[in-house]
Amino acid sequence: MGLLNAINEWKASRYDNHVSKMKEANKCPDCRGRGFLLYPGNEYSYNADQFNCNGCNGSGLYSDWDSLT
Numbered sequence: 001m002g003l004l005n006a007i008n009e010w011k012a013s014r015y016d017n018h019v020s021k022m023k024e025a026n027k028c029p030d031c032r033g034r035g036f037l038l039y040p041g042n043e044y045s046y047n048a049d050q051f052n053c054n055g056c057n058g059s060g061l062y063s064d065w066d067s068l069t
């Protein structure tokens, strides 16, 4: 028990809430249905500013995310 546990539980419940909302909309929770991830100001990449989402393989669909994860 402690503050760290409370924070972890809060994060987990926030994530579950996010996933259930995305599930209702059939959108990938990782990329929110865009099919790619944005990394504004990514210090590791100078050329690319977007990447295919690994969670849904770029489709942006919850059903794909669910079967791939």
Ligand SMILES: [Zn+2]
Binding pocket: 028, 029, 030, 031, 032, 033, 034, 035, 036, 053, 054, 055, 056, 057, 058, 059, 060, 061, 065
């Ligand atoms: Zn995705």
